[in-house]
Amino acid sequence: MNRAFLLFLQLLVAIVAIVVWHVLTTVPLFGRILLPPFFFSNPIDVASQIVAWFVSGTIWKHLSITLVESMLAFVIGSLGGVVVGFWFGRQPRVAAVFDPYIKMANALPRVVLAPIFALWLGLGIWSKVALGVTLVFFIVFFNVYQGVREVSATVLDNGRMLGMSERQLTRHVYWPSALSWMFSSLHTSVGFAVVGAVVGEYLGSAAGLGYLIQQAEGIFDVAAVFAGMFVLSAFVILIDLGVTAIERRLLAWRPEGAGTH
């Protein structure tokens, strides 16, 4: 399938879905409207809401807040995950001691932490960042930990026979292996950073996309809820494109490096 045709089909899916939505919410079929506009809004209202946000410029503030929260959550969570994952990977005894606690913490649904973070860190961006960090940290941690432990024994032996000291093994063998695992989980961890930020905003905040959606829901403005969701989706897709571009560069050495799509 060539690219243009694929793009055409992809657009076709969106157009069909929008048309079906529009028809079901505005045109009476069999004597009545099948989807009540109060609950399902309609494409034109949603589109005009989105346009209104961008024309008035109010959306930029919310977008930038959510972006900042997501990026901070991603950076802090990744740094923590890399450091701890690497440490545990190289020190199996430490890993064994902390193993049950790591599993416990990871099994906890992060949403329940949101009130705690709001109490500790207030309703500003940091309680959202903290929520995102708890999500990103574990993804990066598990990947880096795995990356350190899954280094091929032959490659390690080769490093040793080439005269590498333990420090040089860390730098030339363990480190690149761990980072490659981390980079391969970039899509997931960036996605979770956004999830953490938006859920945090939704549960208590004064700005951000999550706040926007929550406010609209509070006054039963379904058009604005859908509009918020569409802006959020477009935002995530843009970030994902950025991640793909970064990944292509960083994982050029991997056979399937660029093949995540």
Next chain:
Amino acid sequence: MVGETRKVQAPGIANPSAVSLEDATVAFPLEDGRVYSAVEKVRLNVQHGEFVAIVGPTGCGKSTLLNVVAGLLKPAGGSVRIFDAPLHGLNRQAGYLFQADALFPWKTALDNVAIGLEIAGVRRAEALERAQNFLRSVGLGTFAGRYPHMLSGGQRKRVGLAQVLIRDPRILLMDEPFGPLDAQTRQIMGDLLLKLWSADRKAVLFVTHDLEEAIALADRVVIMSAGPNSRIIGEWPVPLARPRDILEVRMERDFHVLHREIWSVLKQEVTRGYAQSAQPGAAA
């Protein structure tokens, strides 16, 4: 003449063996508490500049023996001496070409070759320049920027060879290095190996299960018995003249005579090895 000069030198002092195994024994503990004896009382000497091939049936402990010489594995008994000094820890005089892929997948071919120099403290610019020359000498001058997964199996082995040789080790250990390659590539790699080796004649310990390859390459062929308790059961000097052309040498009469002689011994071991590995209680 040669015999006379050898007699004059006191063995082990003026001209010590590159590798000397005395009754080397290797045993692994099994999960059920018993001990599996892989290699038993192996005596083997490799002279400086000598190319020795070890041949034996699958699972006879050839690789184990190589790991002992490399210092990756400590023998349960016996001694390992490298240039007349007992071996402690890793063998710093040896370069090891592994059977499996051992290149660093995140480094380009050039960086893979240069790394051995870089970790020894050579400046990066100089290391890269020398690595480029080495890549050229193994016929991969234009592949410097490729990552291992972009290279064919044979090309990866060439990079591996350059990676090991650039450090100029005095002993070269090779564990079925050309095993996974197709027949033609094996012969080309064999020729390349002999060409590189003839430049400075390092001591080589070359493990293979291919008797023809062993005779074509080596000065001496050593046959091991089927495991467990694998031992050396025969040694044959190879009377073929050097420099050799791998393809041509296989046509010579001496080659066939020697091949037939060694094969008559090896055949029994191969059969025995298969029979044992087919039994469930093979390790007992």
